[in-house]
Amino acid sequence: MSGQSHRGRDYKTGEPIEVKVVDGVVVGIEACPDCPGDRWLAPGLVDVQVNGYHGVDFQCDGLDENDLLRAMAGLARDGCHRWMLTLISAEWPVLLDRLSCLRKLRESSPELQRAIVGWHVEGPFLSDQPGYRGAHDPRVMSDPDPAAVDALRAVTGSDRVMLTLAPERSGSDAVIRRAVELGMTVSLGHTNASAGYLHMAEEAGASGFTHLGNGMPQAMDRHDNIVCRVLDTDCLTVGLIPDGIHVSPQLFRLIHRALPAGRIYYTSDAMAAGGAPPGRYTIGKIEVEVGADEVVRMPGATNFAGSALRPIEGVRRAARMLGVSWREVWDAFSVRPAALVALASGLEVGAPGDVVSVSDECVLL
Secondary structure: OOEEEEEEEEOOOOOEEEEEEEOOEEEEEEEOOOOOOOOEEEEOEEEEEEOEEOOEEOOOOOOOHHHHHHHHHHHHHOOEEEEEEEEEOOOHHHHHHHHHHHHHHHHOOHHHHHHEEEEEEEOOOOOOOOOOOOOOOHHHOOOOOHHHHHHHHHHHOOOOEEEEEOOOOOOHHHHHHHHHHOOOEEEEOOOOOOHHHHHHHHHHOOOEEOOOOOOOOOOOOOOOOHHHHHHOOOOOEEEEOOOOOOOOHHHHHHHHHHOOHHHEEEOOOEOOOOOOOOEEEEEOOEEEEEOOOOEEEOOOOOOEEEEOOOHHHHHHHHHHHHOOOHHHHHHHHOHHHHHHOOOOOOOOOOOEOOEEEEOOOOOEO
């Protein structure tokens, strides 16, 4: 057995503790009076939407194990030890082939099996309306059907799966129910669904909403828009990109006031530029440009086309926007996204041992 010990202060209680980890699992937490007072211990960040990282684009064919290990190392460096590899809209057979290849790569490496905790399929069952479709290719958008979900489960086996779709698309009700029957998490997104469609999706078993504030046009009806409708739902757990770019600080604060903390989680929604220097990158067939401001745009355009947010930086920015300590928002980027996809997380016995050490200034140690 391989073991290690972490000493510092519990990020929630402030109590000095020693966390013992054996074979990747927390086996003991004990009081530690002589622990360093400037070191905090917290569970590793969990990101349920990673499209690429550290120069690696998951939408490209021909990736190898080293590509995934490179992305994994970049995410771990930035505080995120477990994540869902995300594929965006493509023709359904192409997407399934790509997913099958990536799954084989994951199975070839124990490190990747620990890091990639599942698959997030974002599209192609999304709105094809300008603004709502975001950077997704409208030419591949389609209505879902239960057979497609069955095929997705056949490819992924017993792996954890999150499926993002627009509930206004024909057949979504039956597809949501079938996906939930098959153990998938269904999230809504890239949608202009009416309140009625959102309610239908909740009744069918949808439990999340993908990056609220993103995937919508600049101008919307001030009385009846997708943000207002989602905030008026009963139980959807809402994802936010806490970079201060995709969601303005004002809207970020308002969403936190409108919803209980347990219904908000954070994601980087990072693409290949995440954790990488400024330059040109790809999201599948789309070339994008990332400037020194870390904003991802189409070359020569002003609209956003992805995220370059590093997970630990997302924690810092969220804390600044809300005017609170990083300790108060840490769960939104760890425990809560994990819970959305039925993944164990937390600083407790039996939880995964991806414990991180953090300074008072929210710098990884």
